[in-house]
Amino acid sequence: MRNDPDLIREIEQFLYREARLLDERRFDDWLALFTDDVRYWMASRSNRYPKSSKAIAILDPARYVEDDVTGADELAVMDETKETLAARIARLATGMAWAEDPPSRTRHFVANVEVEPGEADAELKVYSNFIVYRSRAESEEDFYVGARQDVLRREGGAWKIARRRLVLDQNVLSAKNVSIFF
Amino acid sequence: MRNDPDLIREIEQFLYREARLLDERRFDDWLALFTDDVRYWMASRSNRYPKSSKAIAILDPARYVEDDVTGADELAVMDETKETLAARIARLATGMAWAEDPPSRTRHFVANVEVEPGEADAELKVYSNFIVYRSRAESEEDFYVGARQDVLRREGGAWKIARRRLVLDQNVLSAKNVSIFF
C-alpha cells in the first residue's frame, strides 16, 4: 500500500484539492467531501512529565497519565459531526460571523502524506502534516501547525473523509481564535 | 490529467528544481526556465467586506467590488516581463544591490501541486502553494506565504513557465522588502 505510488498520488491530489477548496472559501464543496457519519476532531497538547522524568517523584504511578494528547477529549477544541460542520458553514454565511468578516486569508499546506490500509475494506488510513497560515486584517498572522490522521472511505466511486483527527502542536494556543477549517 | 501521476511528478520535479536554482542563487539558469513572453505577476490582498456583510449597508451595490485580489493590478508588487526579470538579475550582479548584500538566505517550499489542462494544447495550468523563508543579516526573518498559478508550456522538448501569477497572503506586508524571487 505504501508502495503503491499511484494510490498515494491519488490521495495527495484529493487532499490538495480539498485544501484549495478551503483557501477559496468554497465551504459547501468542501463539506461534500465528508461522509455523513464523519467525526471531525482537533485537540491541543499538554505539558506532562514522562514517567521516567526525575523532575518529580510520582506518588501514584498507577493513575499517572503520560500521553500529552489525552484520548479523553479533555483538550479537544473541535469535535464535530457533519451537522455541526454544516451549521458552522451556515454561520459563516450569515454576514454576521465577525471573526471572519473581513475573511481570514488562509493557505493550507498538506505535507508528508502517508497511506495505510484502513480497518474496513473500502477504507484507507492517511497520515499528513499541516501548516495552515492565516493572515487577517492589516497585519495579523497565525501559523497553525500539526498532524492529521484521516480515514478515507470509498463511496460512490469517490473518496470521502470518514474521520479526521487533528493534533495542533501547541499548549497555550497563540491564535486568538480558530475560526477556520483544517 | 489530475489522474496522470507521472505527469504530476514531472511537473513537481520541475518546480522543485526551479526552487533549488533560486536558493542556490543561480538566477541566470532560473531565468532560462521562462518563455520569452512570460508575465510574472505578484500581488498582495486587501481587506474588503463581502456583499453579505452586515458590518456595512452598501450604498452603491452596483459598483461594489468584493474580490480581495483586484484583477485591476491595483495591488501588484511585481509585474514583470522576461526583460525586466533579466534586468533585476543584472542589478543583483552589480555589487551594489544593497538589499541583497550580504545576500538573503532563502528557502523555497513548493507544496500542493495540482495540474490541469491549459488553454493551449502544449500548455498546462499548474497550481501550487509556497512558503518562502528569508533569513538575513544576524537575526532577520521573513515568511512569504501564498499561492501560485503557473501556465507551463512545452518548448523545445522542455517545460517553460509562460505565466506566473503569485498571490501573497498579506495586506500590510510584514517584510521590509521583496528583494527575492518566487
Place this chain on the structure above:
Amino acid sequence: MRNDPDLIREIEQFLYREARLLDERRFDDWLALFTDDVRYWMASRSNRYPKSSKAIAILDPARYVEDDVTGADELAVMDETKETLAARIARLATGMAWAEDPPSRTRHFVANVEVEPGEADAELKVYSNFIVYRSRAESEEDFYVGARQDVLRREGGAWKIARRRLVLDQNVLSAKNVSIFF
C-alpha cells in the same frame, strides 16, 4: 533518475516515515535508519560579502572566502557519528535531559524531494528542504528551516541514510537550543 516517479515516491515515503518516527519520539527506530558509518552534520550560515560587493575593497583577494557555509566545519552545530547519535538518544532516556523534559512538540515537514544518482552504485543523492516546528512549554515556538542533502544507501534490501548534511538558514540562531533531531 529524476524521471523515475516510483523511485522518487519510494524515497519520499522513506523520508516521511522517518519524520514521523521523530515526531512520535521513536528515536531508537529512527536511529536504525542510519548506516553504521553515517556522518550526520548540521551547520548555520555566516554573513559574507561576495567578492563582487562594492561594500568593501578586498585587500587580500587570494585568501578571501565567499561561501557562507564554510566547508571547514567552522559553523557546524552538530557533527555526529552513529555512536554519538546513539549517546544523544540514550541521554534523552535518562529522565534528566532537561531541555526535553517535558518534551518538545515537534513536527517535521519534508519538502522539495529530488533524487540523483549517488557516487556509489547502491547509493542515491537526495535533496530535500525542511521546516521543523518546535513547540515547547506553554507558549514557546521555534521554526527551524533549511535544506538537507542525504546520501541513501541500499543495505539489506532497505534504504539507509549514509550521510546527512543539514544547512540551517540562520546566522544567529533564534532558538535557545537545538535539542531535537532533523
Place this chain on the structure above:
Amino acid sequence: MNIDMNRLVDSERGLLDRRIFIEPEIYEEEQRRIFARCWLFLCHDSQIPRPGDFVTTYMGEDPVLVVRDTGGAVGAFLNVCRHRGNRLCRADSGNAASFTCAYHGWTYGNDGRLTGVPYLKEAYHNELQRERWGLVPVAQLDNYKGLWFATFDAEAPPLSDSLGEMAWYIDTFVDRREGGVEILATHKWAMPCNWKFPAENFGGDAYHVHWSHFSAVTTGFSVGSTATPASANRAVSPGLGHGLICIGGDGYGDPPMPEIQAYERDIRPEVQARLGPRAALVNPIVGTVFPNFSLLRGTSRTLRVWHPRGPDKTEIWSWVFADKAAPPEVKEAVRLAGVRGFSPAGTFEQDDMDNWQECTRTCRGVAARQMPVNTQMGLGRERFDPALGAWTSDYGFSESNHREFYRRWAELMGTADA
C-alpha cells in the same frame, strides 16, 4: 506614577479614561494593587482529586503550583525555586510526592517543604535553614464549593467576606446538585486585548449577545434564552465589583442539546430546593468574580480565568464543567456544548476576540485615547433588591455591572498597597 489613579474612572457619569486599557504604568500598578491583593481563582477540586495531584497556574503573572499533599491537604505556592528562582514545575498537571528543581536539584515535598538540598552538609555546613527556604505559600488559601481561591495579601479579608453575597450566585453554577461539579475539558489560548474587556463582558454585557453572537444563535448553536430583555433578564451585582447576568427563575438559558434541556427540566425542582427561594426569582447564566474569574452557564458551561499578560495581552484559561451527578450522556453533551460554543473554536467565543482586541488597540491613538469609554446604559436606575441581596438593573440590558466593576477597580487602584 505620573498618573492620578483616582481620576480615571467617573462612575457617576459612567465614563472611563481609555488609558486604563493601554498605559504600561497603569498595568504595573494593577499587578500590585489588584492582582497582588484580591482573591484569585486557582483551580477546581476535581482537577486534583487524589494525594499528589497538582496543577500549575498563575496569579496575575506569578506562576503558582497547586498541589494536594500526601496527607490530602491542598497547598498553593509560588512555582519558583527558592535558590536561584528557577521555575520549579514545568508541567501543566500531574501527580508528585516531590518536585525537584532542574537547575541544582533542590527538592520540595508536595507540602512545599524543602526536603532535599544536595550537599547541604558539605557545601552549606547545615547552615541553610531548610524550614526557612521552603516554597513560598500564598498568603491565604481557601475553598468555596470546590473552587480554590488564593490571595498574596495577608491583610485581605477572608474569602467569604470578599465574595459576600456573590457566594450564593456561585452556588447556582457549581452547587446545584449534591457533589457539585467536575471539570470535563480545558482550553488555553492568548488574546491580544486588555484583561478588563473580557472580565467586564462576562460580568454583565447581555447587550452584545444580540449582535456579536447573533450568527451563532440563528444557526442553532444556542436555543437562546427563554427570557427576553424586557422581561426577566437583569444585570445583578452583589457589590465588591462582582456582577452577573440573570434571567428569571422560571427561565432557561441552556446549551442547545436536547439531553441538556431535558436534564435541566428534570432537575429544576431539586435545584430550586437546594438553592432556596431566591432561585425562584433569578437564574444566573453568566458572571464575573472580581477581578478576573468568570462563570458561564448559558449556551456553554465554563469556568475561566483572564490571566493578564501585559496591557494588551490576556490568556484565557477555560474549563468546561458539569454537575458531577449528571448522567454520562448529559456530561458528554455539556462537553460538546463547551467545545462548540466557548473555546478557541467556539462559534460564540470566536466572535468576541476582535472586539476586545480593537477596543484595546484603538487606545494607542493619542486622539482616540482622549475619548471616554461609555458605560451609561441604565445609569442611575439600578436598585438594591433585598430579595436578591444585590443591585439590579432596571432592564435586561444595562451597564450597571460595568460601572460597579470599574468603581471597585478605581477603589483598589486609588489605595496604594502596603
Place this chain on the structure above:
Amino acid sequence: MNIDMNRLVDSERGLLDRRIFIEPEIYEEEQRRIFARCWLFLCHDSQIPRPGDFVTTYMGEDPVLVVRDTGGAVGAFLNVCRHRGNRLCRADSGNAASFTCAYHGWTYGNDGRLTGVPYLKEAYHNELQRERWGLVPVAQLDNYKGLWFATFDAEAPPLSDSLGEMAWYIDTFVDRREGGVEILATHKWAMPCNWKFPAENFGGDAYHVHWSHFSAVTTGFSVGSTATPASANRAVSPGLGHGLICIGGDGYGDPPMPEIQAYERDIRPEVQARLGPRAALVNPIVGTVFPNFSLLRGTSRTLRVWHPRGPDKTEIWSWVFADKAAPPEVKEAVRLAGVRGFSPAGTFEQDDMDNWQECTRTCRGVAARQMPVNTQMGLGRERFDPALGAWTSDYGFSESNHREFYRRWAELMGTADA
C-alpha cells in the same frame, strides 16, 4: 519628560542628537506634539469618487475613517465606536450608507452621525443623546488639489497657511493638467526604522541616489535625470519643515518608459503654462510635506505616508498616481514604473530599507547614541530665492532641507501641546 526637547537639534551646526530616533518617551511626545497637531495626508479624491465610498487610514497611530457621505460631502472621523471604543470599520475601502459596530451594533451614517442604537428606548430610556455620541470628526479637514488633509488640532492654522509656498510645489505633482491625477495602485508594508529617516530622505536626500540606487540606475530602471548635481539640481525648502529636490525647469527626471518620456515632452508646454513662470525655473521631482507625507515624480510616481508605529517601526502606505488626462498606455507605463521602481519589490526602494533600519538600530548602543548625526552638507550656504519663494541650496547635493526639517521638528517638540 526627563529629556529637554530643546537641546536635541542643533540647526546652527547641523547636528542631531540620536536619541530622537530611539527613545520611547520622545516618540510618545512626537505623537502629541507633532502628529496630533500637524496637517496629515489622508487620501486622494480619486480613491473615494462616489457617495458612500470610504477608505480607512491612520493619523499617527489613530485609526481614521474617510468617507464621502450620501450627499457627496467628505468627512474624516476617528474609526472608533463611541460606545466601548471598538474599531468601527475593518475594511481598507469600500462603499457604505452606514457602518455598524461588530460589538453591540451601534450604527453610524456615512456622515458620522449615530443613527442606530439598539434598545435606545428600552435600555437607554432615550437618555443617550445620539447627537453627542456620533463619530469624532477630525478638528479640521481640507482638500488641496484632490489631496485630503486633516488635523486633530482645532487651533492649527488653516491648511493653506500650513502648506504655504509648498502648495505650488505640490501642484507640480498633482495639478499639472486639467483633472489633476488619479490613483492607480496601492502598496502597504512595514519597515523596521524610525519614521523620520524616510521623511528626511524624500525631503531632500539627492545625495544618496548616486550610491544607494546606482545599481538600479545602471541596469535600466531609470534613465536618470538630465540634470547634473553641478547644474540644475537644487534642494528647495519653502519653509515650515517642507522640502523638495528640484531639477532645472528644462530638465527631465521621469520613469524610463518611452511612452512616459514622449508624453512628458508633449505636455511640457501645457504644463509650464498651467504652472506659471516658476515652472521654467524648477522641476520638482521628490519632496516631503512635513511631517510624514511625501511625493515622488522621478523614476516612479507615488504619494506616500510614513505612518509611525513606534520608535523603530514605520509603515509605508504608498500610492502610484498618474495624470487623469494621460492616455491609457501612459497610465499603464506609470503603473509599471511604480511597481518596478518604488514598491516593496521596487528596484530602487528595496535598497533604502536596510539603511533606514540600521540608522535606527545603531541608536540602541549607549556609545553610538552619543554620536551626533551629521547634516552639515552645504551648511550656511542656503539662500532664499524670491523667484522660488523658497530657500535653495547652493548645489544639487545639500542637507539644507534636512536642517529645515529638524528645525521645524524641534520647534514643535519644544512647545507643549495645549
Place this chain on the structure above:
Amino acid sequence: MNIDMNRLVDSERGLLDRRIFIEPEIYEEEQRRIFARCWLFLCHDSQIPRPGDFVTTYMGEDPVLVVRDTGGAVGAFLNVCRHRGNRLCRADSGNAASFTCAYHGWTYGNDGRLTGVPYLKEAYHNELQRERWGLVPVAQLDNYKGLWFATFDAEAPPLSDSLGEMAWYIDTFVDRREGGVEILATHKWAMPCNWKFPAENFGGDAYHVHWSHFSAVTTGFSVGSTATPASANRAVSPGLGHGLICIGGDGYGDPPMPEIQAYERDIRPEVQARLGPRAALVNPIVGTVFPNFSLLRGTSRTLRVWHPRGPDKTEIWSWVFADKAAPPEVKEAVRLAGVRGFSPAGTFEQDDMDNWQECTRTCRGVAARQMPVNTQMGLGRERFDPALGAWTSDYGFSESNHREFYRRWAELMGTADA
C-alpha cells in the same frame, strides 16, 4: 531612576533583589554604568591574522568593527557611519582595505580614517574636516595573550589593572603552550534570559553540574573531572568580580575524547613549567571575566561573550579554541567536543537554557519579584589564599564567586557614569 541602586545587592547576607534581572530601567543603567565602562572582550587574534582581516561584534548593544589595518595594527571602532549613522559593515567577517557605507558612499580605511566623501569638494566645499569624522574608536584597546579587549571609558584603569590576578588564570586557558590558542569554530544564538545568569553560572556554579548536566555526564559526553567537590574543587576569585572554578593541580577535567586525554597528559609537565608553580596547585576549568566574557576548558573548550539584548534576552557568541601547537587530530577532537558539548546543540549547554530563562521569567511576578535570590552557599567561609592570589571557597561547591560577581556589579551600579 526611581530605584536605589545601592539597595539591590546584599553581599553580607548573600541575597539579591530579583528586580535586577527584569526591570528595564536597571537594564538601561547597566548599559551605561557597566557595559560602557568595563573592558569587554572583542575577539581572538587568530580570527584576524592578516592585514585587512576584520570581524564585527558588539560591546553591550553597540556594534563594533575590529579590523587589522594594512600596516598590521588592530583597531576597534563603532561600526557606525559618522554621516547619518548607518551600520557601516554588515558582514560577520572578511578582509578589507576599506569599507564603504551603503547609504551615501562615505568610505573609511581599515584604520578607521574617513578616506572618501563623494562630492566633498562640490557639496561640502571641503569644509567637512575628514580627520574629525573618521570612525569612532573605542576609548582604550588592548590585547592580552591574543585576546582583544576594549572599553568605551577613557578613564577606565588599564586592562592589566582591570584583570589583575585574573590574568594568570586566563593564561591557563589560552597560554598553556607556545603560540597560544586558535579559534576552530563559532556559534551564535539567542537565549531568553538575563545576561547575568550565564555570567554568574560560568563564573562559579560548579554546583549545578551534578544535576543540570548529569544526563550528559552519564552518557559519555564527559569523563567528568578526576576531582571531587570534597577534595580539590574550589571556587576561586581574584576579585574585581572575576571568578573561576578550579580543580586541583593534579586533576584533569578534559573533554572525553581519548586523543585529548592523552594529549593533556603528555603536555602537563610543559604546561606546568610554563604556567609556574601555581599551576601545581590549581587547574582552572571554567571562569568569567567580569562582566560578560567566559572561558571554558572542562568538557569543551570555548570562549564566549554574553551579549545583553534587553532584560530578558541574551545572545551567546561562542568560539571553540585549541592550543595552536596541538596536533591536527587533537584539534579535530577539540572541535568535536565543542560542537557536541557546548553549542546550541551541545549535550551540556542545551540543558542550561530553560533554567536561565525561567530564573529570568519568574521575576515578572509581583510576588515572586519580592523573593530574594539565594547565594548563601559557603557564606563567610571564603579565604584569601596568597599562593593563588585569590579568594577561595572552603569547598568545591560554593557561591562565593556569585557574591563577588554581584558585589562588583553593585559597586559599579552604585556610582553614576561621568
